[in-house]
Amino acid sequence: MARGIERETAVTPSREYEKQLVGRALADDRLALRKLVELHKDRLFSFIWRMARNHHDAEEICQEAFLKAFASLDTFSSEYRFSTWLFTIGYRVCLNHLRRKRALTGELDFTALPHERHGALPASIESEEAGRLKELVWSAVDRLSAPQRATLVLFYRHELSCHEMAQVLELPVATVKSHLHRARHRLRELLESVTEHELQEFRNRAGAAG
Amino acid sequence: MRCEQARQLFDAYLDGELSGALATELGAHRVKCPECRRALALMEVSGHIVASDRDPVVLHGQFADRLLACTDRKPIRSWDRLRRGLYIAGPLAAAAVVALAVLGVFDRPVRFAGKRVEGQPRPDVSSPEHSAEAPATGRSLDEHLLEEWLKETQENLAAKRDSGESLQRHFELTISQMLDILKQARVASDGTDHVPGADGQVPASPPEPAPADDEDVEDL
Ligand SMILES: [Zn+2]
Numbered sequence: 001m002a003r004g005i006e007r008e009t010a011v012t013p014s015r016e017y018e019k020q021l022v023g024r025a026l027a028d029d030r031l032a033l034r035k036l037v038e039l040h041k042d043r044l045f046s047f048i049w050r051m052a053r054n055h056h057d058a059e060e061i062c063q064e065a066f067l068k069a070f071a072s073l074d075t076f077s078s079e080y081r082f083s084t085w086l087f088t089i090g091y092r093v094c095l096n097h098l099r100r101k102r103a104l105t106g107e108l109d110f111t112a113l114p115h116e117r118h119g120a121l122p123a124s125i126e127s128e129e130a131g132r133l134k135e136l137v138w139s140a141v142d143r144l145s146a147p148q149r150a151t152l153v154l155f156y157r158h159e160l161s162c163h164e165m166a167q168v169l170e171l172p173v174a175t176v177k178s179h180l181h182r183a184r185h186r187l188r189e190l191l192e193s194v195t196e197h198e199l200q201e202f203r204n205r206a207g208a209a210g
Numbered sequence: 211m212r213c214e215q216a217r218q219l220f221d222a223y224l225d226g227e228l229s230g231a232l233a234t235e236l237g238a239h240r241v242k243c244p245e246c247r248r249a250l251a252l253m254e255v256s257g258h259i260v261a262s263d264r265d266p267v268v269l270h271g272q273f274a275d276r277l278l279a280c281t282d283r284k285p286i287r288s289w290d291r292l293r294r295g296l297y298i299a300g301p302l303a304a305a306a307v308v309a310l311a312v313l314g315v316f317d318r319p320v321r322f323a324g325k326r327v328e329g330q331p332r333p334d335v336s337s338p339e340h341s342a343e344a345p346a347t348g349r350s351l352d353e354h355l356l357e358e359w360l361k362e363t364q365e366n367l368a369a370k371r372d373s374g375e376s377l378q379r380h381f382e383l384t385i386s387q388m389l390d391i392l393k394q395a396r397v398a399s400d401g402t403d404h405v406p407g408a409d410g411q412v413p414a415s416p417p418e419p420a421p422a423d424d425e426d427v428e429d430l
Contacts, residue, residue, distance in 0.1 A: 030278065033278060033281065034274060034278055037273075037274045037277055037278065038274055041269055041273055041274060042268070042269060045268075045269040045273075046265050049265060049267055050265075055267050058267075059269065059270060059273065062269065062273070063273075063276075063277055063280075066277055067277070067280065067281075070281065116266070116267065133255070133259070134259050134263055137255075137256045137259045137260070138259070138263070140256075141260065152260055153260060156257045156260040156261040157260055157261050157262075159261075162225075177221075177225075180221075180225075181221045184220075184221065184224065184253055184256075187252075187253070187256055188249060188252060188253065191252055191256065194252060195248075196244065196247065196248040196251060199248065199251040199252060199255050200251070202255055203251070203255065206258065
């Protein structure tokens with residue numbers, strides 16, 4: 001199973017702690033605001049960068065998301081995780097950004113903008129083939145629609161449940177599932193050239209790398 | 211189990227929602243069928259890569275400082291307004307220049323304030339010598355200088371972001387830069403150091419800065 005694989009995730013604060021922080025932030029406690037930013041900025045950026053595929057834009061979007069979140073902090077309901085709520089705002093801002101960008105590039109007939117590198121530079125243990133496979137997978141992910149890409153990244157990378165994804169994307173759970181399933185289907189089409197042997201090699205190496 | 215049946219179970223399996231007899235059957239089919247084995251392996255490896263491949267980029271180290279600096283002097287409610295103000299500043303300056311060009315203010319080449327870095331002496335455009343020097347060219351606007359100024363404003367914005375300087379300060383600077391432009395345009399066109407009817411004022415009716423699709427996220 002792909003789920004449950006170890007990954008670099010920040011420690012998730014408890015709901016009670018989040019609630020406390022939000023309460024203090026509302027009382028204009030600067031330290032609490034800073035703590036909220038520190039706890040969530042990297043995860044939000046990681047998600048937004050995978051959506052926007054541009055470092056500068058992703059930072060701008062994250063900043064706007066935090067500012068919007070803080071501006072409406074009094075409407076935050078503690079029945080949500082703060083991170084889910086923040087991701088919801090970030091996703092909205094990001095969609096608007098993508099829409100604007102598409103409108104702009106469409107109108108001016110730009111060729112596709114160059115995307116930034118997909119993955120980290122290959123570690124010494126990583127073979128050229130593994131690097132190539134990663135590049136292929138991320139390139140395919142880039143070709144998915146925004147909701148398809150969002151569900152794939154949120155499900156695998158951020159380990160959100162379908163229910164949580166539905167909150168972030170502000171869509172019914174069934175629609176979210178359908179986006180995730182279509183994303184997988186599309187990946188299968190786009191990665192048709194990848195052989196079973198390559199996949200097995202990758203798994204062996206990933207296993208060996210720990 | 212046939213391939214077609216197996217394929218219908220892929221998503222439930224990958225979602226972690228398949229158990230019992232069906233999971234066992236799918237497992238058995240996978241061992242026998244190279245095509246389904248490859249398809250499932252492809253999805254699992256892709257999921258693994260999406261889950262665990264390290265990002266090649268990280269958020270700027272001073273992100274939190276910069277963000278909190280934006281919130282320093284203003285109560286939370288007005289942050290958004292302030293941010294929007296910043297967004298207005300750049301386009302507004304350009305719009306002011308273009309509007310003046312349309313109105314025919316720039317019947318002579320305009321010297322833009324953009325070249326002047328803060329702290330350096332500004333060119334003495336109010337001197338009679340300078341006014342006399344500016345030849346009438348018939349062009350309504352020097353696009354090259356305008357482009358230069360816009361690029362510089364863009365760079366300034368980026369620099370402000372990098373240094374974490376407060377947005378409000380930058381807004382003030384941009385406004386005063388715009389006023390410089392208006393002033394110099396006026397000097398260049400009629401030799402008087404006076405902006406008509408609005409000394410020290412920003413031109414009325416700034417263009418609406420927010421794109422239409424921004425409105426639906428304002429309700430958050
Ligand atoms: Zn099969």
